[in-house]
Amino acid sequence: MFVAGGAGASSRYLVNVWAEQRWGTGFPVATLLVNLAGCFLLGVLMQLALLLPHFPPTLRIALSAGFLGGLTTYSSFNFETTRLVQAGETGRGVVYFAATILGCLVCGLAGMWLARRCV
Numbered sequence: 001m002f003v004a005g006g007a008g009a010s011s012r013y014l015v016n017v018w019a020e021q022r023w024g025t026g027f028p029v030a031t032l033l034v035n036l037a038g039c040f041l042l043g044v045l046m047q048l049a050l051l052l053p054h055f056p057p058t059l060r061i062a063l064s065a066g067f068l069g070g071l072t073t074y075s076s077f078n079f080e081t082t083r084l085v086q087a088g089e090t091g092r093g094v095v096y097f098a099a100t101i102l103g104c105l106v107c108g109l110a111g112m113w114l115a116r117r118c119v
Helices: 002-023 029-051 057-071 074-086 090-118
Strands: none
Touching: 002 029, 002 057, 029 057, 029 074, 029 090, 074 090
């Protein structure tokens, strides 16, 4: 679990560096990307764990709570939304909030759909 969590957190850091170099810091693209990807991957993982009778529970926990828990971040999402609103960029804050909430829902459902199609 420790190694998986570290790998997830390291991945989040690398996405952050890449996103800031590509798009700058005006909009929290990195957090949005890791949260969307994390929801999609969690949908895939949990659906596979349900559909495959021999899916190891320890692997499911290491990947979900460990890697994906280290990769995704609600606290950063909350801080960045609050920062945008406090900076007077309420419209951008609302767009970011909506993109994260709706996008994560869609990504989670898409991941579950994909896993069902692959098994």
